[in-house]
Amino acid sequence: MAWKTLRRWMNHLDDRGELLRIDRPVDVVYEAGAIADLLVKNxxxxxxxxxxxxxxxxxxxxxxxxxxxxxHDRTLRALGASHETEVGDRMVAMMKPDIGLYMRKPWKGLPLLRDALAMPPKKVRKGKGQRVRLPN
Structure with a gap:
């Protein structure tokens, strides 16, 4: 399952105990990067x-x-993939479809069509990000 919003992904990480929350002020210039670097390396x-x-x-x-x-595990879960080459395999299948197979058995092409339709960006008149107003 791929997550549609960052909040849902954060909630998933929090539920699994994979999110560390720091409620004290942390300097973004020096401290945050150093802390994150240590966590990534370990x-x-x-x-x-x-x-x-x-x-x-x-x-x-x-x-x-x-x-x-x-x-690797967290990245695969975020992408909704079960192994490292799955996302690449899906993209290759969309770029080089087996036309002969889909002509004989058109229903075999439905997953490919679903993936292709989900890939391009969707244009909306009012995005969720436009609803957020930050205080001055």
């Missing part, structure tokens, strides 16, 4: 800084998520 959990301190010293109201896709 195959550690994803980390959510709930009060990131910006370069000007203010605390951001937007949390900072790092190492969300760190490690």
């Amino acid at each position: 195959d550690g959990p994803a980390i959510l800084f709930e009060q990131p301190r910006l370069a000007d010293g203010t605390i951001s109201s937007i949390p900072l998520l790092m190492n969300a896709f760190g490690g």
